[in-house]
Structures are given as structure tokens and as C-alpha cells.
Amino acid sequence: MSTENEGNAVPPAPSAPPVPVGSPETAPQGPAAAGNPPTAPLPPVPQESPAAPEQGVAYQPVPAPDGTWPPPPATPAYGDGAGPGGPGAGWGASYQQPAPKPRNGRGGLVAAVLVAALVAGGLGGGLGYTLAKDSDGGGSTTVSASDSATQVKRAPGTIAHVAAKALPSTVTIEAESTNGEGGTGTGFVFDTQGHIVTNNHVVADAVDGGKLTATFPDGRKYDAEVVGHAQGYDVAVVKLKNAPSDLKPLALGDSDKVAVGDETIAIGAPFGLSNTVTTGIISAKNRPVASSDGSSTSKASYMSALQTDASINPGNSGGPLLDASGAVIGINSAIQSSSSGGFGAGQSGSIGLGFAIPINQAKYVAQQLIKTGKPVYARIGASVSLEESTDGAKITDQGTGGAAAVESGGPADKAGLKPGDVITKLDDHVIDSGPTLIGEIWTHKPGDKVAVTYKRGGQEHSVSMTLGSREGDS
Structure with missing residues (x-):
């Protein structure tokens, strides 16, 4: 295999193919799957074929006269004009592409699957993980979580309390290149001057003359520009234009003092679902992860990552990984997929193997980018x-x-x-x-x-x- 001079250039990602680690099983669906069918007689139901539910409206199954339950309607995959879950959805990453603009005049799943080798520290085994950019060819499926959490007080030390304090300082980032390509990720407020820290791969499409916006949980939306980006570290800093005066930077923790088993809280926009909060623990430290964006000219990204089992999916990239006190200990960057398959085949969302850039490293990189742009x-x-x-x-x-x-x-x-x-x-x-x-x-x-x-x-x-x-x- 070819080699690169580590000291003089950022080496390309290893070319060894990932090793599949299993395929997701198909879970039973519908009320019958629970093994508890209704025991009381039910009124007859008209036999017309029910209309497909509108997007965002929960499907309500009804029993047939003979007491049997119909299967739920098929959920189209991303690219079919609906939400995630279908066979064509390209799960297995932490970056979510939004719906193409109407001017494109066509739908269909468009995914650039990025494959890299994950070397298991201390074990020496090669694990595969996939970074994918998914595309939703239909209307927007972004659903913003309620910001009512900021209006309700919870006891200090609870997850709800931490989330209520951290959510107002996180943003959903939309990046678009000059040719209309791009995606959605997450970022968080770094200082009161309007600097937002995120992943390089979240904003890469907007680096050369593209469009960049950042939306807060309360709906405020700002145009932004890339201050600097480090592909090797997979860290970027953007700055809000006409930044508000009430920005509250998230407190930064000490990732060197994190211990395996510590509680974690992740905030992001998985599959475009902005302001999503998930929890878990630190599963491992110093986990070596290498990745690239899959292009022939790309340089590799390397990190000695914090591993967490908090649910991380496409769209979580760039979001904060918090400790139990609400301090940022990492930047969510990648996940392991349950399969190394291609366009949706056998891929999945979170399987409890997420990876974050330690904040001590990211902080240093961000400060350099703000200072010099390099x-x-x-x-x-x-x-x-x-x-x-x-x-x-x-x-x-x-x-x-x-x-x-x-x-x-x-x-x-x-x-x-x-x-x-x-x-x-x-x-x-x-x-x-x-x-x-x-x-x-x-x-x-x-x-x-x-x-x-x-x-x-x-x-x-x-x-x-x-x-x-x-x-x-x-």
C-alpha cells in the first residue's frame, strides 16, 4: 500500500475496505407485533382503502371487521419524498443532506458514501465505519423540536435542566455550494462575537462561494461565513453575520479528565430533526478513527476519539457532546454503520457506536482558525x-x-x-x-x-x- 509523509502532508484515508459487522434485523411492526391484540369486539370499519397519511400526521391503524389488523403503510425512503426508514435511506453517518431545490426537477436518493478504516485501539482489529451524505428528494422533512424546554425549569443535574441550558446555544447549519449541493449539520456557540464551532465536513460545500445559514431553536436564522476549516482535524469555525448581542457560549469541559462510564448528552439535528437531545455514556477513550470524504483529491481526517453510545445519526455532525454538568467534552463527528453496504443496502442509523472529537483538541484548532484562518x-x-x-x-x-x-x-x-x-x-x-x-x-x-x-x-x-x-x- 502507498504511504504518505505524515509530517508534510495530511495523509489520505486508508484504502482497506471496511469489515461488515452485521445487518440490522427487521423489527416487527404494528400493534400485532406486541403480542397483545384487542380482546373486546370492535365496530365494523368501512372497507375503502385508506388514504395515505399526510407527512407529519401519525398513522392510526384500524381493525378490519374480522378483528385482524392491517400492516402500517410503507414509509418511503429518503429520496421518495418522505422521512427516514425506507430501504433506500443511506444511514450510517452524522451529516444529513437536505431536499434538493425544486429547480432540480427530479427526486431520487443521492448519497456519497464515505468509507474509512477504524483501527480498534489495543485490539489491533480493523473495524469499518461509514460516513454518508444522504439526500431527500422530496419535500422537507425537517421537524424542529419544541423550544418549550427553555420555558420549563428542571432540577439542576437532570438531563432536562442541562438540555434547557444548552439548546439555546446550539444551531442547525445548512450549507449549500454554488451548484446547489449541500446538507444540514449542527454547531454550537463558541464565543460572544458570533463564532460557531462545527465539523469541516458540515460546511465544506459552502467554503468556495456557497451559502451558509445557522438557525437557533427559537427560529432566529442568520447568514454565516466560514472563518476557517481544518480538514485533517475535521473542525471548522463559522461566524454569524449581524450576530445577536445575547449569545451565550457553551461552557467547555476538559476531555482529558473524562472517564469511561461518564454520562453524555448529545444535541443535534439527526435526519434534519433539529434540536434533538439524546443520552448515553462514554464507552471508550482514545479510539483511533480515520476518514475521508471519498473524493480522489481529499485529505484524510484523523482523530483519537471519544466513543459514546448516545444516539448519533446523519445531521448530528458538529453538535456538542456534553457531560452531566452541561460542559462540552467533544464534537460529534462520526458513527459506525452496521454494514459497509452501498446506497442504503443493509445500512442503519445509530447502533450505539458514535465518535466525537475531544474538545481539548477542537478548542485549540478553533482558536487557531479564529486567529489566523489556518x-x-x-x-x-x-x-x-x-x-x-x-x-x-x-x-x-x-x-x-x-x-x-x-x-x-x-x-x-x-x-x-x-x-x-x-x-x-x-x-x-x-x-x-x-x-x-x-x-x-x-x-x-x-x-x-x-x-x-x-x-x-x-x-x-x-x-x-x-x-x-x-x-x-x-
């Missing part, structure tokens, strides 16, 4: 193999385009590393592959000193290394 990446100045491995991150024999694998005068060179060395630890974190190493490096800032453990000729060595820096433009 991200700054920590680097070691060495090319590492991106092939799946359980042994560590191997420094390649040659870098990109024939360049040296170890940059002369770079951090790795100064630390005495050479081609063929296999890095197995960064500080106290086990490194089982190149992507894992990059994700861990990017949790640090340029200038940080790290302890590197590596193997050479079967012998283990340790050395201290000062990380370098590289300014990126995406």
Missing part, C-alpha cells in the same frame, strides 16, 4: 505506513514522491529515528498503526515534548521528541 498541525517529520497493522507505525523506506522518509533536521531525525523503525507507543498510548500514530500526534500542540517508544532490529528503545508544526490550508 489550522496548525503537530508533526514528527517522518513518513509512516498507513497499512493496517497490530505491531505499530512503521517508518517507511521512502517518503512521498521519492522524498526522504525521515525529513532532515525534523523532529524524528533529531530524535534519532530511521526508516524501518516501528513506533509502538507515544507517551503511554499504545500505537498499533500509522493512522493511530497520526491521531495521537494531532492531540498535541506543536512544541509539545512526547516520549516515543520504538523497535529497531527487534530491540526496544525510548526517546524524547519535540513535535514540529505545519500550517495547513484545509
